[in-house]
Amino acid sequence: MSLAMPPVCSATVANRKEIAAGLRSIVPDGVIEIADELKPYESDGLTAYRQPPLVVVLPETTEQVSRVLAWCHREGIKVVPRGAGTSLSGGALPLADGVLLGLARMNRVLDIDYVDRVAVVRPGVTNLAVTGAVEGEGFYYAPDPSSQIACTIGGNVAENSGGVHCLKYGLTTNNVLGVEMVLADGEIIRLGGRDLEAAGLDLLGLVVGSEGLLGVVTEVTVRILPTPETARAILLGFPTTRAAGDCVAQIIGEGIIPAGMEMMDKPATHAAEAFVKAGYPLDVEALLIVEVDGPPVECDILLETIAGIAAAHGATTSRISQNEEERLRFWAGRKAAFPAVGRLAPDYYCMDGTIPRKRLSEVLERMAELSRQYGLGVANVFHAGDGNLHPLILYDANQPGQLEKAEAFGADILRMCVEVGGVLTGEHGVGVEKRDLMPTMFNEVDLAHQQRIKCAFDPELKLNPGKVFPQLHRCAELGRMHVHKGQVPFPDLPRF
Numbered sequence: 068m069s070l071a072m073p074p075v076c077s078a079t080v081a082n083r084k085e086i087a088a089g090l091r092s093i094v095p096d097g098v099i100e101i102a103d104e105l106k107p108y109e110s111d112g113l114t115a116y117r118q119p120p121l122v123v124v125l126p127e128t129t130e131q132v133s134r135v136l137a138w139c140h141r142e143g144i145k146v147v148p149r150g151a152g153t154s155l156s157g158g159a160l161p162l163a164d165g166v167l168l169g170l171a172r173m174n175r176v177l178d179i180d181y182v183d184r185v186a187v188v189r190p191g192v193t194n195l196a197v198t199g200a201v202e203g204e205g206f207y208y209a210p211d212p213s214s215q216i217a218c219t220i221g222g223n224v225a226e227n228s229g230g231v232h233c234l235k236y237g238l239t240t241n242n243v244l245g246v247e248m249v250l251a252d253g254e255i256i257r258l259g260g261r262d263l264e265a266a267g268l269d270l271l272g273l274v275v276g277s278e279g280l281l282g283v284v285t286e287v288t289v290r291i292l293p294t295p296e297t298a299r300a301i302l303l304g305f306p307t308t309r310a311a312g313d314c315v316a317q318i319i320g321e322g323i324i325p326a327g328m329e330m331m332d333k334p335a336t337h338a339a340e341a342f343v344k345a346g347y348p349l350d351v352e353a354l355l356i357v358e359v360d361g362p363p364v365e366c367d368i369l370l371e372t373i374a375g376i377a378a379a380h381g382a383t384t385s386r387i388s389q390n391e392e393e394r395l396r397f398w399a400g401r402k403a404a405f406p407a408v409g410r411l412a413p414d415y416y417c418m419d420g421t422i423p424r425k426r427l428s429e430v431l432e433r434m435a436e437l438s439r440q441y442g443l444g445v446a447n448v449f450h451a452g453d454g455n456l457h458p459l460i461l462y463d464a465n466q467p468g469q470l471e472k473a474e475a476f477g478a479d480i481l482r483m484c485v486e487v488g489g490v491l492t493g494e495h496g497v498g499v500e501k502r503d504l505m506p507t508m509f510n511e512v513d514l515a516h517q518q519r520i521k522c523a524f525d526p527e528l529k530l531n532p533g534k535v536f537p538q539l540h541r542c543a544e545l546g547r548m549h550v551h552k553g554q555v556p557f558p559d560l561p562r563f
């Protein structure tokens with residue numbers, strides 16, 4: 068691993084047996100310490116980085132989570148929370164001297180209230196299982212990451228995950244009303260609730276997207292929505308990415324918020340078509356799939372308007388889905404695009420950055436130039452409506468130096484996203500992947516403010532250290548001073 072991680076505490080590593088025994092006294096049937104059994108936990112979706120954890124603990128109740136955290140806090144042991152381990156930014160990457168706290172066994176739906184339109188679930192419930200629990204009554208949970216069959220709601224909260232339908236219905240943060248969370252010292256708190264107006268400071272927004280750095284989420288109250296009456300899609304092909312990008316900008320500019328608006332470039336379109344035979348045109352440089360939902364009459368009007376805008380931008384393909392089967396076929400290629408691109412090269416590296424929509428064509432052109440410079444191919448699949456790019460950099464991990472080249476290419480893409488007024492991540496989080504790029508977007512003062520928040524929740528810096536912050540300063544360095552009985556923490560540091 069070429070990544071710098073926090074120094075490993077050898078005393079903690081030497082104490083593995085005692086630590087496992089301590090955890091077993093809290094979760095008798097949920098501690099893993101044998102090397103072979105730790106293997107499945109050694110990485111998440113960012114598989115380039117691997118590190119077996121010290122020990123895995125799999126609690127089943129909030130009380131157990133609280134006791135585990137309180138115990139680790141007392142013993143000074145680091146803790147990495149983990150849901151399903153699908154993070155693409157290495158957020159759930161274990162530490163050699165850290166306990167991996169897996170939430171997968173906390174997978175019950177606790178309550179569904181169709182009048183208030185909320186579901187209360189444990190963090191290990193998968194995203195798709197939330198919809199599964201309510202679809203019989205004509206409801207669904209809107210945020211739909213492509214990994215929804217596997218990823219957990221706890222992980223979605225920690226990453227503020229998105230998906231195709233987040234353009235219209237918002238990201239996780241817009242669909243979570245409340246959480247129960249256990250702090251690093253074991254204290255159980257509640258933020259938000261079932262209603263829009265919760266008492267106290269609105270700290271929920273801090274927790275959504277906090278990547279396991281502020282606490283461990285043990286219960287989530289999500290908004291559920293009635294399933295739309297109709298959904299229809301239009302397939303649009305363009306001779307240039309500029310025309311497609313301009314079309315996207317104008318659709319939004321006209322005040323239309325489609326349920327989803329996804330773009331694929333030529334390499335991705337060809338790979339997807341070869342993979343699933345979705346009926347995509349192969350003579351276009353950029354393909355757009357735009358979906359609208361709602362009452363049929365509204366869908367008809369919106370589709371007609373969108374087709375008109377596309378025609379004005381020179382669309383050479385314009386096909387409206389005539390039935391549900393055709394709509395699903397349009398999406399089948401997009402949904403299979405990642406595995407399809409996997410056939411183009413032995414490995415690919417999936418990036419995630421966000422740009423202002425109007426800079427789309429310029430960014431794609433500069434990316435093509437970078438691709439030439441690095442000598443590595445790139446295919447683009449992205450949430451065009453919200454400017455969230457997912458360039459897939461093609462490489463061969465068996466060729467010495469290619470992974471490093473792919474990472475450098477990816478870093479250049481993210482720097483470009485920031486340079487054109489965008490951000491480092493759209494939905495996959497910072498984790499370890501983008502940690503060292505944080506200074507391209509935030510200055511020292513911004514980073515210090517963010518770390519003060521970390522210190523307020525986790526003053527000992529034991530929750531998921533090594534993630535998000537390029538350099539984790541001690542809390543005293545950031546000016547947070549608790550003087551207990553005259554004992555000044557970090558007495559070696561100069562005071563002002």
Ligand SMILES: Cc1cc2nc3c(=O)[nH]c(=O)nc-3n(C[C@H](O)[C@H](O)[C@H](O)COP(=O)(O)OP(=O)(O)OC[C@H]3O[C@@H](n4cnc5c(N)ncnc54)[C@H](O)[C@@H]3O)c2cc1C
Binds near residue numbers: 148170212213278280
């Ligand atoms: C094929 C594929 C497609 C994907 N598509 C999308 C997509 O369309 N949109 C998208 O947004 N993401 C996508 N992802 C990324 C990933 O699925 C999401 O980030 C997801 O939310 C991670 O959930 P998880 O349960 O796997 O969390 P993990 O990977 O286990 O953990 C992710 C982070 O959350 C923290 N965490 C997990 N559970 C908790 C908890 N209960 N309390 C506190 N912190 C916690 C971890 O410490 C870590 O920092 C995709 C991943 C894959 C592999």
